[in-house]
Amino acid sequence: MALRCGRFELSLDRPLVMGVLNVTPDSFSDGGRFMDPAAALDHAQRMIADGADLIDIGAESTRPGASPTPESEELRRIVPLVEKLSGGSVPISADTRKPAVMRAAIAAGAGMINDVSALRAPGALEAVAGSSQAIAVCVMHMQGEPATMQQAPAYNDVVSEVKGFLAERARACEAAGIARERIVLDPGFGFGKTVAHNLALLRGLPAIVALGYPVLAGLSRKSTIGALTGRDVDERVAGSLAAALAAVARGATIVRVHDVRETVDALKVWNAIQNGKIFRH
Numbered sequence: 001m002a003l004r005c006g007r008f009e010l011s012l013d014r015p016l017v018m019g020v021l022n023v024t025p026d027s028f029s030d031g032g033r034f035m036d037p038a039a040a041l042d043h044a045q046r047m048i049a050d051g052a053d054l055i056d057i058g059a060e061s062t063r064p065g066a067s068p069t070p071e072s073e074e075l076r077r078i079v080p081l082v083e084k085l086s087g088g089s090v091p092i093s094a095d096t097r098k099p100a101v102m103r104a105a106i107a108a109g110a111g112m113i114n115d116v117s118a119l120r121a122p123g124a125l126e127a128v129a130g131s132s133q134a135i136a137v138c139v140m141h142m143q144g145e146p147a148t149m150q151q152a153p154a155y156n157d158v159v160s161e162v163k164g165f166l167a168e169r170a171r172a173c174e175a176a177g178i179a180r181e182r183i184v185l186d187p188g189f190g191f192g193k194t195v196a197h198n199l200a201l202l203r204g205l206p207a208i209v210a211l212g213y214p215v216l217a218g219l220s221r222k223s224t225i226g227a228l229t230g231r232d233v234d235e236r237v238a239g240s241l242a243a244a245l246a247a248v249a250r251g252a253t254i255v256r257v258h259d260v261r262e263t264v265d266a267l268k269v270w271n272a273i274q275n276g277k278i279f280r281h
């Protein structure tokens with residue numbers, strides 16, 4: 001299996017690592033650290049040197065409680081970085097919910113759109129489907145909106161409800177003209193979910209993988225890792241690695257992480273044990 005990301009075709013023969021670059025003042029983990037474009041570029045280059053297969057740039061925080069970022073500000077933060085990084089050796093993903101930002105990021109060379117709202121905003125499906133390049137899209141499940149989503153998340157059966165939602169969004173993408181080999185699904189760990197919901201989803205991940213699309217898992221440094229380990233956000237590397245390996249063992253093909261070097265090493269060891277394959281980045 002392969003994932004089409006514009007000029008890149010990513011083989012899914014081994015799990016891929018997506019490095020997180022937040023150019024926001026208020027993200028839960030690295031908020032404020034990469035607002036300076038030079039620092040952001042440096043960090044992206046570091047993650048690529050450490051073995052990242054894709055870089056995901058976000059210019060609007062979607063952490064619980066976050067308020068929306070104006071479109072003009074999101075464009076100002078993200079477009080120059082996509083322009084500078086998109087000529088490099090790995091695809092650049094733009095993490096955005098806004099169709100205008102999607103279109104600008106695609107024009108600047110993005111190879112993927114990562115939408116935590118699963119292309120539900122009016123015009124979002126068309127922004128991706130209408131792109132001249134065959135870029136990829138990650139559609140994620142979220143219950144509610146970032147500002148309020150952690151207040152009272154509730155499900156009867158979290159795995160089947162998330163699976164049903166993702167199946168419907170994949171159908172909507174394909175109906176809009178986005179080919180199957182461009183679509184990635186994501187259960188949205190931490191987005192309108194309690195610790196128990198996140199653990200149930202992780203255990204139930206094979207049911208989502210069974211839909212037949214690549215699955216992305218993002219648990220890196222999230223509050224569930226904090227709840228399970230009692231660690232502050234910058235001390236959650238070990239817990240995040242355990243979660244990434246658990247996701248890959250259940251069929252995830254992309255892990256979205258802050259700690260690229262450590263995750264790449266962990267996956268090399270996991271792969272050698274599991275599949276007898278030694279990968280060099």
Ligand code: 9MG
Pocket residue numbers: 058062095114115116138140186188189216217218219256
């Ligand atoms: C932007 N963002 C934050 N967490 C995420 C996750 O788990 N998945 C995806 N696709 N995006 C995320």
